[in-house]
Ligand SMILES: Nc1ncnc2c1ncn2[C@@H]1O[C@H](COP(=O)(O)OP(=O)(O)OP(=O)(O)O)[C@@H](O)[C@H]1O
């Protein structure tokens with residue numbers, strides 16, 4: 383069991399090295415990258431915006447409802463909303479959702495190419511299929527921090543709107559809470575996490591699709607397994623990075 | 630001409646190819662036949678370089694694959710066309726893009742030159758008005774034609790087909806077989822076809838290699854296969870009653 387996991391992990395790192403060997407012609411690669419940006423980044427914006435806005439609102443309302451003591455200042459609503467969205471909600475929570483959305487898309491599209499011999503066809507022609515399939519995804523996901531940036535902005539906006547228009551506090555309080563004890567390194571920390579999560583989101587689902595065996599049914603199973611491993615890895619890496627960067 | 634010498638291949642403890650020696654001739658349709666599990670696909674994939682043989686050599690007109698430099702291997706790969714069992718068309722691309730793919734990847738041709746060549750081969754496989762369709766909108770037989778067009782677009786010297794007519798009705802199967810044979814003659818290609826379809830054997834079997842449990846048990850032409858006394862071949866070829874009757878009739882005719 384353990385040996386199997388270790389050999390899988392070994393194979394994963396060998397795959398990473400292979401992605402950068404024998405690159406595909408630039409004119410072809412360029413259009414692949416644009417396609418991946420469209421499929422992975424642009425296509426995710428809607429759901430990310432929707433979730434961030436409303437979860438941001440809920441975070442603000444819940445904080446407000448818990449501040450029943452009149453001695454606690456109202457600007458804490460803005461402060462708590464900012465902290466939870468920037469530190470955890472936007473980078474980590476959204477990435478777990480993306481492990482489901484982008485991840486299952488990546489695993490099933492590469493897995494389908496595997497079972498229908500399209501990957502063999504690429505190899506026979508002399509194309510490095512890992513470079514052809516995974517490299518453009520990696521590059522497209524360099525834009526992933528923008529997605530998370532949007533999530534942060536909309537999450538806080540949602541919090542602002544919910545707290546001001548929900549009658550939990552006025553806008554001056556909320557904004558002064560947003561500005562309170564602002565530590566710039568928290569933003570750096572959040573984006574370092576985001577960047578690492580982007581690499582995980584591009585490569586782990588690709589690995590599960592590329593090395594799958596079987597037929598159409600197994601493509602579905604591989605997507606599920608891939609989601610589990612991608613999210614477990616994100617959670618673990620989140621813990622390790624937090625320990626390393628914030629303590 | 631592809632010369633196969635003493636090729637052995639094992640997976641773990643299972644010896645799949647047990648020393649195959651044969652030649653596949655230029656300008657001919659060479660068939661590999663044999664029961665399911667006899668090693669046909671493994672032999673074909675060894676020719677393609679997807680599997681590396683444990684022993685023995687494979688020479689493409691004198692060039693021994695395993696001894697080539699990486700650059701020469703890549704060069705040789707561009708001379709190879711392959712038709713996969715399930716066609717293996719890229720389903721995110723149109724017919725035109727599929728067929729033009731090898732040109733776009735491996736030549737310096739301009740877009741206009743690519744388009745011209747693509748249209749030429751699409752016409753050659755008798756597929757009109759399908760240029761902008763996606764593979765999912767085509768029938769199995771049409772997909773096979775696109776796969777053949779993609780395999781020949783870059784003027785290959787060697788063409789490999791893994792069960793090119795499996796899953797097709799007998800009539801379409803023969804059309805596809807004949808198309809492959811015509812193209813082989815027209816461009817003097819070394820074509821190797823993996824099949825267990827006896828119709829193909831009778832239609833286009835110019836050189837037949839019969840595999841049995843990883844051993845080359847017999848080789849010859851379609852004329853010879855009906856006369857051989859080799860028990861394994863007779864057993865395989867005449868496994869159905871229909872063919873047994875044909876054999877009787879054929880032998881009578883010859884007397
Ligand atoms: N990648 C592999 N790993 C391990 N064993 C393999 C592999 N590929 C093929 N084999 C084994 O090699 C033997 C021959 O398989 P092969 O696919 O060549 O048969 P085949 O003649 O093409 O059969 P079919 O007509 O069903 O396609 C089988 O016993 C198979 O289990």
Ligand SMILES: [Mg+2]
Pocket residue numbers: 669670671
């Ligand atoms: Mg086979």
